[in-house]
Amino acid sequence: MNHQTKQQQLRYLFARAGFGATPAELNEASRSTLRKVVRQLVSNGKSVASLQVVEPDENRTKRQLKGMFRQGQLDKEMLREQIRANAQKVRDLNLQWLDRMVSGTDVLREKMALFWHGHFACRTMGRNPLFMQQYANTLREHALGNFRDLLMAASKEPAMLQFLNNQQNRKNAPNENFAREVMELFTLGRGNYSEFDIKEAARAFTGWQFTPEGEFVFRAQVHDDGEKKIFGKTGTFNGEDVIAMLLENPQTARFITAKIYRFFVNETEDKKRVDQLAEQFYKNGYDIAALMETIFMADWFYDAKNIGAHIKSPVELLVGLRHTLGVQFDQPQPQIFVQRTLGQLLFYPPNVAGWPGGKNWIDSSSLLFRMQLPNYVLKTAEVTVQPKEDGDVNTQLLARKGGTTFRTTVNWDDFEKEFTKTTDAGLPDALAAFLLPFPLRPDQRILIEKQTKTGQSRSEQIRMVTAALMSLPEYQLT
Amino acid sequence: MNRRKFLKQSAFTTAGTMLIPHFLKAYEAQMMGQGLAASNGKILVVVQLSGGNDGLNTVVPYRNDIYYRERPTIAIKPEKVLTLNDEIGLHPAMTPLKALYDEGLVTVINNVGYPNPDRSHFRSMDIWQTASDSDAYLQTGWVGRYLDAACAGKAQQPFRTIEVDDTLSLAMKGNSLNGLAMLDPKKLYSQTRSNLVTNLSKEHSTNEPETVSYLYKTLAETVSSAEYVFNKAKVPGTNTTYPNGELGNRLKTVSQLIQAGVDTSVYYVSISGFDTHINQPGQQERLLGQYAEAVGAFMTDLKAAGRQNDIMLMTFSEFGRRVKQNASNGTDHGTANNVFLIGGGLPAKRVLNEAPNLSKLTDGDLTYSVDFRQIYATLLHDYLGVDDVAILGRKFNGVKIV
Numbered sequence: 001m002n003h004q005t006k007q008q009q010l011r012y013l014f015a016r017a018g019f020g021a022t023p024a025e026l027n028e029a030s031r032s033t034l035r036k037v038v039r040q041l042v043s044n045g046k047s048v049a050s051l052q053v054v055e056p057d058e059n060r061t062k063r064q065l066k067g068m069f070r071q072g073q074l075d076k077e078m079l080r081e082q083i084r085a086n087a088q089k090v091r092d093l094n095l096q097w098l099d100r101m102v103s104g105t106d107v108l109r110e111k112m113a114l115f116w117h118g119h120f121a122c123r124t125m126g127r128n129p130l131f132m133q134q135y136a137n138t139l140r141e142h143a144l145g146n147f148r149d150l151l152m153a154a155s156k157e158p159a160m161l162q163f164l165n166n167q168q169n170r171k172n173a174p175n176e177n178f179a180r181e182v183m184e185l186f187t188l189g190r191g192n193y194s195e196f197d198i199k200e201a202a203r204a205f206t207g208w209q210f211t212p213e214g215e216f217v218f219r220a221q222v223h224d225d226g227e228k229k230i231f232g233k234t235g236t237f238n239g240e241d242v243i244a245m246l247l248e249n250p251q252t253a254r255f256i257t258a259k260i261y262r263f264f265v266n267e268t269e270d271k272k273r274v275d276q277l278a279e280q281f282y283k284n285g286y287d288i289a290a291l292m293e294t295i296f297m298a299d300w301f302y303d304a305k306n307i308g309a310h311i312k313s314p315v316e317l318l319v320g321l322r323h324t325l326g327v328q329f330d331q332p333q334p335q336i337f338v339q340r341t342l343g344q345l346l347f348y349p350p351n352v353a354g355w356p357g358g359k360n361w362i363d364s365s366s367l368l369f370r371m372q373l374p375n376y377v378l379k380t381a382e383v384t385v386q387p388k389e390d391g392d393v394n395t396q397l398l399a400r401k402g403g404t405t406f407r408t409t410v411n412w413d414d415f416e417k418e419f420t421k422t423t424d425a426g427l428p429d430a431l432a433a434f435l436l437p438f439p440l441r442p443d444q445r446i447l448i449e450k451q452t453k454t455g456q457s458r459s460e461q462i463r464m465v466t467a468a469l470m471s472l473p474e475y476q477l478t
Numbered sequence: 479m480n481r482r483k484f485l486k487q488s489a490f491t492t493a494g495t496m497l498i499p500h501f502l503k504a505y506e507a508q509m510m511g512q513g514l515a516a517s518n519g520k521i522l523v524v525v526q527l528s529g530g531n532d533g534l535n536t537v538v539p540y541r542n543d544i545y546y547r548e549r550p551t552i553a554i555k556p557e558k559v560l561t562l563n564d565e566i567g568l569h570p571a572m573t574p575l576k577a578l579y580d581e582g583l584v585t586v587i588n589n590v591g592y593p594n595p596d597r598s599h600f601r602s603m604d605i606w607q608t609a610s611d612s613d614a615y616l617q618t619g620w621v622g623r624y625l626d627a628a629c630a631g632k633a634q635q636p637f638r639t640i641e642v643d644d645t646l647s648l649a650m651k652g653n654s655l656n657g658l659a660m661l662d663p664k665k666l667y668s669q670t671r672s673n674l675v676t677n678l679s680k681e682h683s684t685n686e687p688e689t690v691s692y693l694y695k696t697l698a699e700t701v702s703s704a705e706y707v708f709n710k711a712k713v714p715g716t717n718t719t720y721p722n723g724e725l726g727n728r729l730k731t732v733s734q735l736i737q738a739g740v741d742t743s744v745y746y747v748s749i750s751g752f753d754t755h756i757n758q759p760g761q762q763e764r765l766l767g768q769y770a771e772a773v774g775a776f777m778t779d780l781k782a783a784g785r786q787n788d789i790m791l792m793t794f795s796e797f798g799r800r801v802k803q804n805a806s807n808g809t810d811h812g813t814a815n816n817v818f819l820i821g822g823g824l825p826a827k828r829v830l831n832e833a834p835n836l837s838k839l840t841d842g843d844l845t846y847s848v849d850f851r852q853i854y855a856t857l858l859h860d861y862l863g864v865d866d867v868a869i870l871g872r873k874f875n876g877v878k879i880v
Contacts, residue, residue, distance in 0.1 A: 123600065307687070309689055310686045311690075340644060343645075351601050353615035356617040359689075362692070362693065363645050363650075363651065363696065364659060364700035365659040365660075366698065367693065367697060368669050368670070384642045385645070388528075388748065388750070389751075390528065390750075392599040473693035473697060477689050477690065
């Protein structure tokens with residue numbers, strides 16, 4: 001049963017595969033077939049423009065900086081300044097990535113990369129901008145490629161090896177953290193391996209290390225080259241062998257597909273569909289783009305039960321609002337503030353399990369803040385909320401409040417001109433069709449109509465109605 | 479901001495809340511007759527010290543040579559320590575806490591931690607807040623699961639657990655219900671109100687997706703909780719003077735809500751700044767002073783109201799710090815730490831267990847002997863009178879505080 005108009009389907013597709021469409025993008029797409037639009041999304045941007053906030057040869061890790069301090073190359077003040085500058089670069093990386101998402105170019109790739117950031121969750125350690133920059137670019141580069149390559153590349157990222165303590169995983173002194181998370185969170189999921197498998201796999205991953213310059217290195221002298229028994233097989237396995245064994249197990253395809261389904265389709269898993277998709281994903285040799293194309297092309301993707309079933313993450317909410325209305329922030333801090341207050345700060349996932357998502361985003365205070373967000377962004381309303389500090393002296397830079405109002409520039413002109421043909425009375429429904437997953441209910445329409453006054457200019461009416469629609473709980477959904 | 483301006487600005491926000499009344503009616507009708515969560519009248523106040531408070535300079539082992547050897551420039555001199563017994567004593571900035579101890583209101587638990595400790599602030603705080611093992615990741619907190627249990631099959635009332643803050647900690651998130659974050663009753667109330675709220679009594683659609691009803695349910699619970707607390711808390715406030723500063727203000731709010739008879743069993747408050755890698759002494763002295771003064775005022779206030787035995791305040795930090803100081807007059811991340819229990823009608827004046835053994839360290843850190851979940855189990859079972867196993871996921875042997 002499909003009652004969605006093509007316009008509704010496209011709106012939903014862009015909301016899921018990207019961060020929502022502008023009216024102009026939607027009009028443009030409606031001249032094409034759905035199939036063509038999906039193809040376009042999946043095949044967009046074969047080459048990826050890297051994020052860059054630091055040149056590899058100018059990066060100094062905290063440890064290197066402290067070494068320079070001890071040798072007298074830096075005084076105390078300079079040391080502090082440099083450490084601060086590193087934290088600032090991680091912040092800049094966050095904002096640069098956010099801007100990419102907002103731009104609307106290669107949007108499925110950015111959306112997938114955001115998904116992978118939650119999957120291969122890595123929290124910035126040692127405030128090293130170079131490591132985080134490489135990590136982000138690796139996720140973005142492989143986001144729509146092959147999961148085999150992505151898994152290997154993400155696992156070998158210095159940021160990840162550092163975060164999961166693999167530098168401390170040595171022959172005769174194993175640290176199991178990395179091996180455990182690779183199995184539990186990156187590939188198989190809990191219950192599909194034994195503690196013994198982890199112990200033995202940890203031995204195989206010994207020697208996977210990195211240099212301060214951000215290069216992966218295999219250090220044979222700390223690698224345990226003895227015989228290991230993993231998943232019932234015996235051999236002198238190394239890290240690459242373990243990754244290959246994990247990929248060989250169809251459970252990995254099942255685990256990844258289920259997670260993609262929950263993120264892109266519905267929090268509630270449809271077991272049969274996921275089984276089918278997983279089988280295809282496995283047979284296709286872990287081709288991510290092919291999996292996404294199958295999902296977006298499927299009739300069931302557009303089923304009524306999936307429409308509005310996804311609660312936007314804070315980054316999806318912020319990026320979507322900015323993209324739809326062409327919003328630019330005059331200062332960097334408010335966007336960090338929003339992410340932090342709502343609980344999703346890029347490069348600072350809560351732990352290696354990533355952001356829980358779904359209903360976990362919503363509690364009394366986050367919901368009120370979300371409903372107030374259009375006010376802050378579009379009406380420069382006073383911000384009276386302050387996020388908690390997490391206690392880490394190194395993230396204080398990110399905790400600082402961005403001032404009591406946000407200064408923004410909104411590209412209303414482009415947005416408004418798409419509605420020139422709409423009648424005044426038709427505005428609430430026309431705008432709702434762009435902004436919300438469902439048509440307005442009668443009581444909502446009355447409420448929205450009350451936001452405008454007679455004698456207001458067309459432009460004022462559009463702005464008022466838009467801001468009001470964005471304050472509805474339904475705007476939190478796609 | 480004047481009222482007029484506020485209303486103008488909040489008009490859009492309230493667009494959503496305005497839709498609540500009819501929904502709320504249906505919702506409350508549904509809840510009616512299901513009864514209210516039971517409470518044994520006991521109240522727990524959790525005070526979280528974020529950043530990893532240096533426990534060894536808070537409860538000082540002032541007769542231990544190793545302590546003085548490992549901390550040549552930051553150790554607290556023996557003559558300055560506020561002695562609790564012949565082994566340990568409090569940091570000199572904590573006079574009000576020492577006074578409470580002398581009155582028999584403070585219990586000190588040493589060497590609290592958990593197996594395979596994590597030295598990352600965020601992760602260790604997660605572990606404390608979710609009460610998980612250090613290799614498991616839970617999406618709900620222990621107070622949130624307490625709330626789930628308290629309201630199961632009864633009216634869903636987020637205000638049964640309140641965090642005095644603008645945002646809600648993971649500790650407060652349950653499976654079916656989240657606690658309420660509220661810095662002050664008036665602020666939250668005004669966020670959920672406007673005189674534009676009228677009786678929009680159209681039927682709420684019944685076959686809408688679960689996400690929609692979840693958002694409106696959250697909104698309805700927020701609005702009704704905000705209204706309940708605001709109306710209850712209208713009574714005149716306390717006469718006790720609280721120190722200026724964040725913790726003082728927040729504990730004052732807690733006291734006002736308690737004395738106004740708000741039906742809340744757990745309050746959660748945090749204070750940050752304990753990540754003292756550099757120049758620890760001045761920083762920690764200031765923070766511990768704020769803490770002790772605020773807690774002193776709070777207990778004085780409650781004693782005056784005759785409530786000191788119904789209120790228990792627990793203080794913890796996500797980890798302690800290394801025994802050996804670093805090169806910057808500070809300390810780095812460690813593991814086991816001490817926990818304070820204050821009030822609650824506990825037996826008078828004691829240190830519950832042995833002082834830290836500085837000659838038996840694990841990787842240079844204190845070795846834990848009490849799992850923090852044993853303390854949670856005791857608070858849940860013996861103090862709040864609920865099923866600790868259901869909330870903590872398994873049985874932890876309680877600590878013998880009674």
